[in-house]
Amino acid sequence: NAGVTQTPKFQVLKTGQSMTLQCAQDMNHNSMYWYRQDPGMGLRLIYYSASEGTTDKGEVPNGYNVSRLNKREFSLRLESAAPSQTSVYFCASSARRQGRGGGYTFGSGTRLTVV
Amino acid sequence: GESVGLHLPTLSVQEGDNSIINCAYSNSASDYFIWYKQESGKGPQFIIDIRSNMDKRQGQRVTVLLNKTVKHLSLQIAATQPGDSAVYFCAESYTGRRALTFGSGTRLQVQP
Numbered sequence: 636n637a638g639v640t641q642t643p644k645f646q647v648l649k650t651g652q653s654m655t656l657q658c659a660q661d662m663n664h665n666s667m668y669w670y671r672q673d674p675g676m677g678l679r680l681i682y683y684s685a686s687e688g689t690t691d692k693g694e695v696p697n698g699y700n701v702s703r704l705n706k707r708e709f710s711l712r713l714e715s716a717a718p719s720q721t722s723v724y725f726c727a728s729s730a731r732r733q734g735r736g737g738g739y740t741f742g743s744g745t746r747l748t749v750v
Numbered sequence: 751g752e753s754v755g756l757h758l759p760t761l762s763v764q765e766g767d768n769s770i771i772n773c774a775y776s777n778s779a780s781d782y783f784i785w786y787k788q789e790s791g792k793g794p795q796f797i798i799d800i801r802s803n804m805d806k807r808q809g810q811r812v813t814v815l816l817n818k819t820v821k822h823l824s825l826q827i828a829a830t831q832p833g834d835s836a837v838y839f840c841a842e843s844y845t846g847r848r849a850l851t852f853g854s855g856t857r858l859q860v861q862p
Binding site: 639668670675676677678679680683685691693725727733734735736737738739740741742743744 | 759782784786791792793794795796799839841843847848849850851852853854855
């Protein structure tokens with residue numbers, strides 16, 4: 636099915652461990668985004684990539700790094716996980732910047748717990 | 751600072767009734783708005799969008815109203831069904847902004 640694929644769906648990490656969240660889209664979208672979602676809060680932007688070859692910080696980038704590997708793939712890396720990074724992570728993509736003209740297409744999320 | 755917020759965290763309606771979910775925004779430069787639906791364990795799904803040059807836009811069973819004077823956005827769902835039970839988010843952006851900003855969400859519960 637066309638859309639945004641995120642892996643893994645669930646992950647438990649110990650404090651200090653590292654991991655990479657993978658995201659791939661097959662809609663030929665230019666822009667890709669990583670958001671985190673915490674209980675009772677809206678989605679907060681971690682990093683985004685307006686187009687292949689560019690990445691920029693969002694609202695809450697500390698503790699994360701990203702790589703726009705090619706037009707399809709946009710990965711999020713936690714170098715040294717902390718309990719404050721326990722959250723649900725969503726990757727999204729859009730044909731146009733800011734999702735204009737149809738919004739974002741979201742993946743199904745990665746539920747990350749850091750103990 | 752700018753913000754996108756919602757008036758009610760939880761809305762409970764009877765099946766068949768109309769639902770209205772509200773959203774306030776603070777940035778007068780915001781010119782693009784979207785409503786998303788998020789079911790449990792899933793990613794948000796696009797419902798409908800509206801640009802600031804419009805006051806109203808209709809989709810299938812949904813209508814979005816935009817009042818720029820008071821910076822208010824609403825989503826109306828006609829004949830609410832059990833499948834409409836979800837969390838609904840508004841999101842906004844303006845030209846030059848890096849990405850969408852999301853509100854904290856309203857949970858819609860449809861009672862049979």
